[in-house]
Amino acid sequence: MASEPAFPRGRPLTSRPAGVVATADGVRSRRSSAEEALRDALARVDALDGRVGAFLEVNPDLAFEEARAVDARVAAGEELPLAGVPMAIKDNMWVAGRQATCASRILAGFRPPADATAVSRLRASGAVFVGRANMDEFAMGSSTENSSIQLTRNPHDLDRIPGGSSGGSAAAVASGMVPGALGSDTGGSIRQPAACCGVVGFKPTYGRVSRYGLVAFASSLDQIGPIARSVEDAARIYRAIAGPDPLDSTSSSREPGDPEAAVAKGAAGLTVGFLEEAQAEGLDGEVSKNLDDARRAFESAGARVKSVSVPRAPDAIAIYYVVASAEASSNLARYDSVRYGPRPPATDLAELYVESRTRGFGPEVKRRILLGTFALAAGYYEAYYGRAMRARALLSEDFDRAFREVDVIVCPSIPAPAFRIGEKTDDPLTMYLSDIFTVPASLAGLPAISLPSGFSGEGLPLGVQILGPRFAEDSVFAAAGALERELALPDEMPRGVG
Ligand code: GLN
Numbered sequence: 001m002a003s004e005p006a007f008p009r010g011r012p013l014t015s016r017p018a019g020v021v022a023t024a025d026g027v028r029s030r031r032s033s034a035e036e037a038l039r040d041a042l043a044r045v046d047a048l049d050g051r052v053g054a055f056l057e058v059n060p061d062l063a064f065e066e067a068r069a070v071d072a073r074v075a076a077g078e079e080l081p082l083a084g085v086p087m088a089i090k091d092n093m094w095v096a097g098r099q100a101t102c103a104s105r106i107l108a109g110f111r112p113p114a115d116a117t118a119v120s121r122l123r124a125s126g127a128v129f130v131g132r133a134n135m136d137e138f139a140m141g142s143s144t145e146n147s148s149i150q151l152t153r154n155p156h157d158l159d160r161i162p163g164g165s166s167g168g169s170a171a172a173v174a175s176g177m178v179p180g181a182l183g184s185d186t187g188g189s190i191r192q193p194a195a196c197c198g199v200v201g202f203k204p205t206y207g208r209v210s211r212y213g214l215v216a217f218a219s220s221l222d223q224i225g226p227i228a229r230s231v232e233d234a235a236r237i238y239r240a241i242a243g244p245d246p247l248d249s250t251s252s253s254r255e256p257g258d259p260e261a262a263v264a265k266g267a268a269g270l271t272v273g274f275l276e277e278a279q280a281e282g283l284d285g286e287v288s289k290n291l292d293d294a295r296r297a298f299e300s301a302g303a304r305v306k307s308v309s310v311p312r313a314p315d316a317i318a319i320y321y322v323v324a325s326a327e328a329s330s331n332l333a334r335y336d337s338v339r340y341g342p343r344p345p346a347t348d349l350a351e352l353y354v355e356s357r358t359r360g361f362g363p364e365v366k367r368r369i370l371l372g373t374f375a376l377a378a379g380y381y382e383a384y385y386g387r388a389m390r391a392r393a394l395l396s397e398d399f400d401r402a403f404r405e406v407d408v409i410v411c412p413s414i415p416a417p418a419f420r421i422g423e424k425t426d427d428p429l430t431m432y433l434s435d436i437f438t439v440p441a442s443l444a445g446l447p448a449i450s451l452p453s454g455f456s457g458e459g460l461p462l463g464v465q466i467l468g469p470r471f472a473e474d475s476v477f478a479a480a481g482a483l484e485r486e487l488a489l490p491d492e493m494p495r496g497v498g
Contacts (some may be wrong), residue, residue: 016491017044020085020233021179024126027074027084033066034074034084034128040082041086041130041488046233053152054172056163059098065207066128073126082240086124088133088181089174093224094213095129098219102215103147104137106341106360116213117248118182118224118241124242130178137362139189139217142434145425146364153421154197155494156460160418163193163434169227170197175355180228180237184214186221187320188438191450194227195413195463198452198494200234200480201227205470206445207252209238209485211243218327219250221442223322229491231451231480235259238326238473252472267301270475273308273406276322278437280314284416288455291412294453294464297486298410303479308402308409312395314439317497319395320439321432322375328365329372335360368426377490389472396444403469408479411437413450413463437465444447447473449480454487459495 017040018026026032029341042060049055063086070084089095092102094112096119103109115123122129133188136146144152144167153168154160155175162171164181170193173181183190185203194201202225209224226237244255274295279288298305337356338342344359346352361369375384403408415436423430443447446467453464464483492498 005494012492017041017176017179017494018237019229019280023085023179023393024081024083024236027070027126027332028080028356030074034070034126035064037084038063038067038086038128038130039294041178045130048175051153051158051497052155052171054133054168054177055088055131056101056103056134056149056168056176057099059129063128063130068127070126076263081236084121084453085127085180086130086178087127087167088130088178089119090135090169090181090183091132092135092139092165092184092215093119093182095105095132098129098132100215102138103135103149103364104360105148106335106337108342110340112213114213115473116343117210117245119213121241122182128158132195133166133172133181134199135168136165137365138215138328139165139184140328140368142188142192142431143419143424144193145421146362151279151421153496155497156198157418158496160460161196161418163196163414163418165189165193166227167193169251170194170199170201170344173197173227173229174199174494176493180226180233181229182224184222184224185442186217187324187442188435190435191224191413191438191448191463191465195450196418196461198461199227199229200231200449200451201225202234202238203441203447204238204242205252205447207250208242208256208447208473209249210248212245212247212331215446216331218324219331220243220323220327231449231477231484232263233257235263235477236448252471257474259473259477262477263481265478265481267298267303267479270303270408270479271406272298272303272305272398272479273397273402274305274436275313275409275411276302276307276309276465277311277313278411287412287416287462290462291452291464295412297483299451301486302484303482306406309400310409310440311401312391312398315391316443317432317436319388319391319443320435321371322384322393324383325368325372325441326375327372329369329376332369334366354402373390395440399444400445407468408474409467411467413437413465417456417458417460417462438484441467447476449476453485453487454489
């Protein structure tokens with residue numbers, strides 16, 4: 001894959017590569033170069049991706065061009081916060097010059113007309129794009145098994161799913177192929193795969209990062225965010241992509257804070273609320289024990305720890321699957337092979353629609369379109385969509401009340417460690433429950449981070465999630481940085497690829 005596979009300075013591929021901040025600092029100070037960092041990343045992709053399957057496509061030539069341009073900018077004295085950082089981009093974001101297919105047959109060969117705003121901001125900050133990361137088709141799923149192209153495997157155990165829908169991004173980061181990646185999160189698709197793969201994933205406040213150039217799934221929920229190996233690394237990427245954008249009318253005009261300073265600040269003075277509803281019966285024993293460890297870690301980091309209730313959190317899955325499917329059915333109406341995608345033979349327009357959509361969409365996407373169309377149908381609108389929207393507003397009010405008592409809310413990221421490939425493919429409803437802890441923040445538009453919090457008895461990663469009030473990213477990063485330092489988990493190669 002890599003046209004120049006030479007690995008720099010004889011470091012073994014199984015060693016941990018430098019993270020985002022360390023790579024950028026090395027390139028900025030000219031101790032290394034963007035080209036060298038890219039060579040390292042491509043050598044790792046060559047060695048590991050045959051087993052992991054994180055990338056749909058790698059573009060060494062384009063990437064080397066970008067890397068050389070970054071080295072020239074550094075030499076010219078430009079200050080680049082992500083200088084030379086090799087990154088994976090989920091396949092639902094526009095990167096000019098590459099395809100963006102959402103891992104769907106219906107978008108095969110689609111070449112976007114421009115960079116997504118998040119992507120152009122990464123470029124401006126000096127990042128280098130290694131390739132397109134695999135995902136569940138149109139970001140619908142929790143295991144990346146809905147990709148129409150390939151499976152992605154969990155680097156900790158190659159028989160298990162990496163989570164989804166940003167499973168390619170999370171697996172690429174966890175296996176050390178790239179120090180950072182972009183994912184998108186509609187109901188948990190950054191946080192859940194990050195937790196399954198033992199890395200950090202952050203979903204910003206709705207409106208914080210422009211959605212321009214992100215292929216829409218559910219427009220009132222979709223957000224782009226970083227996946228990286230440390231909280232500080234995630235903060236660096238987030239800061240680069242956040243902020244107002246005239247190309248997205250839902251992007252907020254508020255200026256992002258200083259997330260890296262927040263990470264360093266610590267948890268002293270923060271009131272951390274553990275979500276009561278998450279500890280209800282049925283919580284996996286290991287997950288529950290792991291959450292207790294996080295509680296103690298927050299206490300020893302100097303936070304004030306208490307319990308907090310969000311009474312409607314348990315309704316979030318039901319609300320989410322009505323709202324997200326309704327929006328998806330509307331957003332996906334545009335795929336008819338007239339404007340996008342391969343055109344099947346047909347004698348009239350109706351046949352063209354039927355043929356292209358029958359062949360182009362996979363089973364999960366069809367299921368969502370049917371569900372959403374039903375929920376929006378004239379006779380059922382009030383009973384389903386209208387009701388879900390009212391319940392969503394009430395859930396947001398619950399959070400507003402809870403945040404009068406606490407600065408951040410903590411709950412698990414995933415109800416159980418990554419499951420086996422194939423285990424839930426025949427049971428969509430059980431699959432939907434993977435998102436039980438992530439959808440509440442999505443519905444309320446809150447910033448939320450997932451960070452590694454330890455391992456199950458079988459050695460699989462577990463994750464803890466920290467939620468903040470809208471636009472309080474700094475509190476989330478402060479709490480996450482403190483927890484990460486307190487837990488001090490080793491930064492080792494996952495055993496599936498180590
Ligand atoms: N797993 C959830 C779903 O299938 C969330 C997906 C996402 O956040 N994109 O809808």
